[in-house]
Amino acid sequence: MEVAKIVTLSVEYPSADTAVGYGNLIDDGGVSFIERGMCWDTSPNPTIYVHHQPSENPTNPFSCILRELQPGTEYHARAYTRNGDDITYGNDVLFTTKEGKPVIATMRITDVTTNSALVVSTIEDDGGYRIVSRGVCWSSGENPTVEDGSTTDGSGLGSYTSTIKDLVMGAYYYVRAYARNTHGDVHYGNLQLFRTVPDGIDAVFEKLEAGLAPVIDGSEEDLWNNVSPVRIEKTFQGETPTVTAYWKGMYDDTCLFVIVNVEDEDHYPRWEAPTGEVFDFDRVELYFDLNDNLEDGQGPDHANSGHWQAPVEIWWSDNYTRENYRSWTNGQLVSNYQSYKLNGENCTYEFRIPMHFLKDENATPFTAKNLMEKVFGFDITVPDQDKGRTTSRQRKAWMNNLDGPGYESWYDMDKAGKIAFR
Numbered sequence: 001m002e003v004a005k006i007v008t009l010s011v012e013y014p015s016a017d018t019a020v021g022y023g024n025l026i027d028d029g030g031v032s033f034i035e036r037g038m039c040w041d042t043s044p045n046p047t048i049y050v051h052h053q054p055s056e057n058p059t060n061p062f063s064c065i066l067r068e069l070q071p072g073t074e075y076h077a078r079a080y081t082r083n084g085d086d087i088t089y090g091n092d093v094l095f096t097t098k099e100g101k102p103v104i105a106t107m108r109i110t111d112v113t114t115n116s117a118l119v120v121s122t123i124e125d126d127g128g129y130r131i132v133s134r135g136v137c138w139s140s141g142e143n144p145t146v147e148d149g150s151t152t153d154g155s156g157l158g159s160y161t162s163t164i165k166d167l168v169m170g171a172y173y174y175v176r177a178y179a180r181n182t183h184g185d186v187h188y189g190n191l192q193l194f195r196t197v198p199d200g201i202d203a204v205f206e207k208l209e210a211g212l213a214p215v216i217d218g219s220e221e222d223l224w225n226n227v228s229p230v231r232i233e234k235t236f237q238g239e240t241p242t243v244t245a246y247w248k249g250m251y252d253d254t255c256l257f258v259i260v261n262v263e264d265e266d267h268y269p270r271w272e273a274p275t276g277e278v279f280d281f282d283r284v285e286l287y288f289d290l291n292d293n294l295e296d297g298q299g300p301d302h303a304n305s306g307h308w309q310a311p312v313e314i315w316w317s318d319n320y321t322r323e324n325y326r327s328w329t330n331g332q333l334v335s336n337y338q339s340y341k342l343n344g345e346n347c348t349y350e351f352r353i354p355m356h357f358l359k360d361e362n363a364t365p366f367t368a369k370n371l372m373e374k375v376f377g378f379d380i381t382v383p384d385q386d387k388g389r390t391t392s393r394q395r396k397a398w399m400n401n402l403d404g405p406g407y408e409s410w411y412d413m414d415k416a417g418k419i420a421f422r
Contacts (some may be wrong), residue, residue, distance in 0.1 A: 004029035006036070008079040008090035009061060016071040016100035016128025016183070021053075023079025023090055024061040036081040037064050044076050045092055052080065071100035071128060098128025104189035106136070106177040107159070111228055112204060112422050114169040114197045121177035121189060122159040129181035131155050136162040137188075138175040146178055146186055170198035195372055195422055202399065202417040203230045203378070205249035205256065214250070214257055216323040216352045218341025224248055224259055232260075232380055234401035236408075241384035241394035242266075249378075251421060254367070256353040258310075260284045266386040267345045269314040273387075280393045281385045283312035284349045287409040287416060288334070289377025290360040290369075295414045299407070303331035306361035307377075307413055310336050312349050323352075334358055371421035379409045379416035 009022040021038035039052035055064040069075065075097070079090035103125040111118040119136045135151035137144045144150075151162040167173060173196070177189035197204060206227045214223050229246035243264045250257040262284070270281040279285070287299070291306040300309040311333060313326050320340050327335045337352040358366035379400050383393040395401075399417035400409045409416055 004031065004081055004088040006079050006081050006088055006090040008038075008077060008093045011038075011066070011075075011077050011093055011095040014069075014095055014097045014128070016098045017067070017069045019066045019069060019075075019077075019095060019097065020063055021066055021077050021079070022061055022063045023055070025081055028081075029088075031083050031086070034083050036062060036079070038066060038077055039080050039089075040066055040069075040075050040077040042073065042075055045089070046076050046078055047089070048080055048082070048087065069097045071097055073097050098125075100127050100129055100181075100183065100185070102127040102129075102131060102179045102181065102187050104177050104179050104187060106175065106189040106192050108209065108226060109175065109192055109194045109422075110206065110226055112194060112197055114199065114201075115167045116163065116165045117167065117173075117175075117194060117196070119162045119164060119175055119177070119192075120159065121162065123157050123177075123179055126157060126179075126181065127187070129183045129185070131157065131179045131181055133180045134160060134178065136164065136175055136177050138164055138173050140171065140173060142174050143188075143191065144174055144176060145188075146180075150178070167196045169196055171196055195420075197420060197422070198375065200418055201375065201420045203249070203419050205251045205419060205421045207422060208250050208252045208257075210252075213252055213255070213352075214259070214350070216337050216339045216350050218321055218339040218348045218350050220259055220261065220348060224250075229261075230398065232382055232396050232398045234397050234399065234403070236395040236397065236401050237403065239394040241382070241396045242386060243382055243384045243396060245382050245396060247380055247398065249419070251355075251371075254355055256351075256355065256358075258286060258351045258353070260349045260380060260382070261346070262349070262382055263346045264384065265345060266389070267342060267347050268385045268387045271314060271316055273385075278313065279311070279383060281383065282347070283314060283383055285312070285381045285383070285410075286310040286351065286353075287377070287379040287381070287413060288358060289413045289416060290358055290366060291377075292360075294375070294377045294416075294418070297412055297414060299409055299411045299413045300332045301411045304359075304361070304363075305331075306359065308332070308334040308358060309410060310334050310338075310351060310353055312338060312340065314340060374421075376419050376421075377413050377416040378419040379413065381409060
């Protein structure tokens with residue numbers, strides 16, 4: 001009597017509680033078998049008397065779904081075929097079900113205002129159970145759950161953005177992503193802490209993720225896409241600049257990063273002109289006020305006063321698209337790394353300013369300050385010259401444009417903008 005021959009091909013697509021088994025009846029041994037399928041157990045060489053599932057697939061090779069499996073468990077599976085009491089088994093194949101725990105990441109928090117924020121999260125793996133709902137949850141205490149404030153933002157895998165609202169101004173919140181699966185379990189991602197913008201803040205610098213920093217080459221790389229642009233729209237009184245511009249700010253534990261994008265009809269830096277001061281031509285000037293009193297009537301003109309200017313210094317065309325170190329020791333201009341990139345007549349300026357170069361009026365370094373608790377003065381001026389059309393600089397400013405009594409930020413930063421770090 002011939003013996004049937006059957007092969008266990010594989011077990012694929014394991015979830016937390018199911019998998020798909022594949023077999024192939026190579027030789028029926030001359031007998032018309034009435035059933036074929038898969039059997040499985042946690043012990044080697046399983047038989048149909050423990051767990052089995054007949055295949056509904058009449059073709060060969062065949063497949064069937066293994067059900068009611070346990071999460072995170074190693075199983076043995078064999079294909080089988082039988083006719084009455086005659087049962088033939090294939091080879092033993094090992095497989096392991098998924099743990100049932102999704103892989104969730106709370107990626108970043110952006111667009112924080114006085115009462116709202118956006119949270120970007122991702123679910124990379126469902127852990128073996130289908131994700132039926134996802135979102136974020138938050139509270140003023142650690143380890144928020146869906147019983148606290150929460151959103152629902154679709155289902156399934158991938159990245160998603162959540163909007164959280166009705167927050168308290170200037171308050172700290174813990175937030176984390178969550179996912180609910182078909183098994184009814186709720187799983188949570190990593191915890192993030194943020195603070196809503198306090199009253200009176202004009203803009204914020206965004207905290208970089210650990211290990212990430214932009215390359216200072218004058219290019220607005222993808223990393224800058226996580227930051228909302230701040231428009232530079234105020235025109236100095238009596239002046240007619242022809243530029244439009246915006247800025248973005250980020251920081252890590254050691255440096256501040258600022259990028260300024262300027263659209264211009266005619267890029268005209270000092271090195272292209274026969275004579276003149278560098279500040280009368282196309283460039284960008286950053287201003288910082290690190291003091292507790294942000295209305296002291298002073299600016300970087302007062303050396304070692306806690307007010308600093310970071311000016312663009314374009315000397316020659318070979319300064320473009322590479323990082324240039326600009327060093328000053330006069331207590332007015334802060335040393336920094338900078339780069340510029342031209343796109344037609346438009347120019348992108350990028351800065352990296354080591355925090356230890358910045359000090360307040362008491363010589364306290366910026367790195368010693370609690371950034372999340374402080375408000376700082378900040379401003380940007382964009383001088384503009386057009387060759388053959390202007391004879392002096394025409395300026396735009398983010399905040400201080402001499403609208404009313406006072407002086408430009410070089411002399412007096414009282415009307416500069418207010419920034420916070422989050």
